[in-house]
Amino acid sequence: MIELLSPALKARAQAVKTKWDGFVPKIDARVQEVLAEADAGLDELIALHGNDPGPMGAAFSALQVRFRGLGQKLDEAWEKIDGELDQVRDDADSARDHEALGHLWAELRASYAQAKERIDLAYEGIYTRKNAAWGRALWSQAQRDSQQPVACVKCGAAIQQTVFHQSSNLTCAHCGAVNQLHPGMAAGLLFQGQGLHALAHEQAWNEWLAMHRAEQAYNGHRVPITRDRDALLAAARAYWTRYYVAFQQMHPGFAEAFGSVQQAVDARLAQHSAWDAPVEVQRRAQYQAVVDAAATGDRGAIQRAVAGADLDDAVRCVFEHGDARGTMILLELQHRAEQEDEPLVRWSGEQIARMSRDLRARA
Ligand SMILES: [Zn+2]
Numbered sequence: 449m450i451e452l453l454s455p456a457l458k459a460r461a462q463a464v465k466t467k468w469d470g471f472v473p474k475i476d477a478r479v480q481e482v483l484a485e486a487d488a489g490l491d492e493l494i495a496l497h498g499n500d501p502g503p504m505g506a507a508f509s510a511l512q513v514r515f516r517g518l519g520q521k522l523d524e525a526w527e528k529i530d531g532e533l534d535q536v537r538d539d540a541d542s543a544r545d546h547e548a549l550g551h552l553w554a555e556l557r558a559s560y561a562q563a564k565e566r567i568d569l570a571y572e573g574i575y576t577r578k579n580a581a582w583g584r585a586l587w588s589q590a591q592r593d594s595q596q597p598v599a600c601v602k603c604g605a606a607i608q609q610t611v612f613h614q615s616s617n618l619t620c621a622h623c624g625a626v627n628q629l630h631p632g633m634a635a636g637l638l639f640q641g642q643g644l645h646a647l648a649h650e651q652a653w654n655e656w657l658a659m660h661r662a663e664q665a666y667n668g669h670r671v672p673i674t675r676d677r678d679a680l681l682a683a684a685r686a687y688w689t690r691y692y693v694a695f696q697q698m699h700p701g702f703a704e705a706f707g708s709v710q711q712a713v714d715a716r717l718a719q720h721s722a723w724d725a726p727v728e729v730q731r732r733a734q735y736q737a738v739v740d741a742a743a744t745g746d747r748g749a750i751q752r753a754v755a756g757a758d759l760d761d762a763v764r765c766v767f768e769h770g771d772a773r774g775t776m777i778l779l780e781l782q783h784r785a786e787q788e789d790e791p792l793v794r795w796s797g798e799q800i801a802r803m804s805r806d807l808r809a810r811a
Pocket of ligand 1: 609624625
């Protein structure tokens with residue numbers, strides 16, 4: 449795109465791009481360094497202080513702070529680049545220059561978003577792996593603890609614990625005294641703390657990633673439709689199902705605490721719906737109808753579907769859902785409705801260029 453710029457702007461735009469392209473690998477390298485350091489540090493900590501939530505919690509907080517710092521560095525660098533591109537744009541005086549600069553901006557903006565995503569996923573990844581490693585250490589410790597017989601409070605006879613995930617009452621076979629037994633530190637952290645969550649989350653990592661991408665895809669739509677939301681909920685359901693299936697296998701008290709896997713998953717999904725306003729539900733259904741009508745190519749059906757919808761949003765919605773033919777039909781309708789002076793073909797071309805730039809910038 450830079451080749452299309454007038455000579456006076458080309459060198460300046462190229463300098464901004466070169467600067468950005470040089471910065472991104474540096475931040476990626478920093479991410480790898482932090483990962484390597486944290487990897488070794490956390491393994492050591494798990495081995496030494498695995499039974500103590502204090503140091504482990506502090507270490508995970510510190511890790512988060514480091515990754516946030518890297519994200520901030522990236523944000524700041526992007527703000528500078530964005531500002532510098534603005535300055536180049538101030539001196540552009542042809543439509544062609546503006547278009548080329550628009551594409552360059554979208555390209556760099558997408559590169560920024562991808563770099564940000566790599567930082568976020570690097571953190572999520574190591575947080576998940578190390579938390580699960582900690583969970584496994586707690587699991588082994590809890591098992592070792594559970595094999596230690598407990599002495600009866602009254603007669604001192606050995607009592608074999610049978611319930612490990614919560615407190616229980618056990619009658620001594622020798623003297624009949626009721627002993628109240630509590631889970632050890634490791635079992636407590638495993639069942640009531642982070643442990644099982646971390647292990648279940650790790651098992652559902654691929655589903656979590658898919659859910660994360662579905663969320664991004666959903667947020668990437670300027671005008672989402674019912675199907676987009678359904679895809680998001682399906683991804684969330686897949687994650688929580690995998691999560692609770694794993695959780696159930698590890699937790700002897702699962703039924704008592706959560707009921708069935710299905711019930712636990714439904715409770716999670718209900719939280720998604722709780723935040724969904726009816727007006728949004730209706731809006732998505734309306735634009736779903738526009739997208740479906742556009743897909744038929746039937747002008748009459750399209751006209752009926754857009755009645756009551758915002759034409760600009762309708763075009764954008766059909767465009768961002770990948771229907772090129774439907775987009776052209778809608779642009780033609782909009783061109784006529786808004787009595788644009790510019791010839792249809794040129795005007796449509798401009799609209800598409802603008803929308804595709806926006807789309808890439810949101811990627
Ligand atoms: Zn006893």
